[in-house]
Amino acid sequence: MANIPLQPMNSLLKNTHDTPDLERNTINSIWGTALTPLEYKGCQDEYSAYFHNTFEDLCAAACSGDTQIPNYKHGQIMSIVALLKQQDKTQNEIAALVQQVPGSSLEQQKRALNLAAGLLVPLNFSGIGGSRPGDQSYWEPGKSLKQLMEDKVKIWSGQAGAAGPAAAPCPTCSSSVSFPRRFTAWHLQFLASFKIRWTNNLSDHLLILDNEVDLAVYIFHQVKVLELHRTLPSKIMTEDLILETFDTLALLFPRTDRKARLWYQQLQEKYNLDPGVFRCTYIKMEDCETRHFKHWGPRLLKLKRAFDDHEPNGPVQWWRDDRKPVQWWTFWTAVLVLVLTVVFGVIQSVASILQVIHR
Numbered sequence: 001m002a003n004i005p006l007q008p009m010n011s012l013l014k015n016t017h018d019t020p021d022l023e024r025n026t027i028n029s030i031w032g033t034a035l036t037p038l039e040y041k042g043c044q045d046e047y048s049a050y051f052h053n054t055f056e057d058l059c060a061a062a063c064s065g066d067t068q069i070p071n072y073k074h075g076q077i078m079s080i081v082a083l084l085k086q087q088d089k090t091q092n093e094i095a096a097l098v099q100q101v102p103g104s105s106l107e108q109q110k111r112a113l114n115l116a117a118g119l120l121v122p123l124n125f126s127g128i129g130g131s132r133p134g135d136q137s138y139w140e141p142g143k144s145l146k147q148l149m150e151d152k153v154k155i156w157s158g159q160a161g162a163a164g165p166a167a168a169p170c171p172t173c174s175s176s177v178s179f180p181r182r183f184t185a186w187h188l189q190f191l192a193s194f195k196i197r198w199t200n201n202l203s204d205h206l207l208i209l210d211n212e213v214d215l216a217v218y219i220f221h222q223v224k225v226l227e228l229h230r231t232l233p234s235k236i237m238t239e240d241l242i243l244e245t246f247d248t249l250a251l252l253f254p255r256t257d258r259k260a261r262l263w264y265q266q267l268q269e270k271y272n273l274d275p276g277v278f279r280c281t282y283i284k285m286e287d288c289e290t291r292h293f294k295h296w297g298p299r300l301l302k303l304k305r306a307f308d309d310h311e312p313n314g315p316v317q318w319w320r321d322d323r324k325p326v327q328w329w330t331f332w333t334a335v336l337v338l339v340l341t342v343v344f345g346v347i348q349s350v351a352s353i354l355q356v357i358h359r
Contacts, residue, residue, distance in 0.1 A: 061130025223276030
């Protein structure tokens with residue numbers, strides 16, 4: 001009798017990389033699409049960033065460490081994801097609804113719950129296991145994913161500290177600050193020497209890493225995930241948070257900037273980034289200021305200050321740095337005068353030498 005191919009959802013987590021057609025079946029299961037193989041082939045680029053950077057990485061993490069769950073099936077994790085999408089319940093309440101895998105320990109069951117949460121919500125859940133950089137999110141048993149996200153947003157926006165009490169308003173942040181046209185990811189890298197660290201963790205979005213070795217900024221690129229979250233019945237992420245995140249990307253990646261688009265396309269192929277970054281709606285000029293960004297305003301303000309404080313490094317960056325036009329013209333006029341002075345001085349010296357030789 002011929003071997004019957006194993007259905008993707010019946011395959012084990014430890015075989016994630018070796019299961020045919022798992023990518024399309026996973027997308028259909030998690031996000032409620034019904035894409036045929038032919039349809040998926042036409043839009044695979046939109047989903048591959050999520051599948052390779054999030055799904056595969058998290059499944060690998062869940063299969064490592066002391067309480068690994070390699071013998072869980074993909075379909076068992078998808079059933080938990082389905083519960084999380086439909087019901088705004090605490091982790092304990094969801095756990096009571098999940099059909100447990102025979103032989104699994106309580107810690108393994110918790111890891112399966114955290115894996116399902118990480119596949120659905122773009123946060124770095126500490127309960128998944130594995131070693132992943134960036135801010136980690138602990139899902140408390142007595143809270144729902146929606147409550148967890150609300151707590152995280154308060155921290156990002158500066159409305160609350162890590163312990164939960166409301167933070168005192170910043171006296172120097174009351175006035176709105178405008179973001180200039182050249183405040184883009186391309187200028188951050190090629191003018192201010194920032195390294196761009198692409199992240200799948202929304203909690204790391206716009207965070208600055210500044211030490212003796214690196215000056216970097218984390219940018220969340222999973223646009224398709226945010227678009228799909230707008231269709232979920234449980235509304236784990238609020239509409240205004242999603243739209244504002246789109247606006248931060250529209251600010252840093254202007255749709256009309258051709259050189260930035262070509263630069264991003266090269267990076268997209270190299271790092272499997274979401275092509276939807278340049279699909280974000282064009283941000284209006286009046287919205288390019290901190291008062292428009294209720295959630296991401298504090299981080300954008302810190303990033304702009306770091307951008308403004310950075311001095312160009314080398315002649316190429318000096319040439320590109322026209323943030324202060326008057327200083328730019330003054331500097332390059334002085335350079336031109338200096339160069340012409342040296343050139344004419346050399347010419348006069350050579351002419352004088354030739355005159356002496358021919359006498």
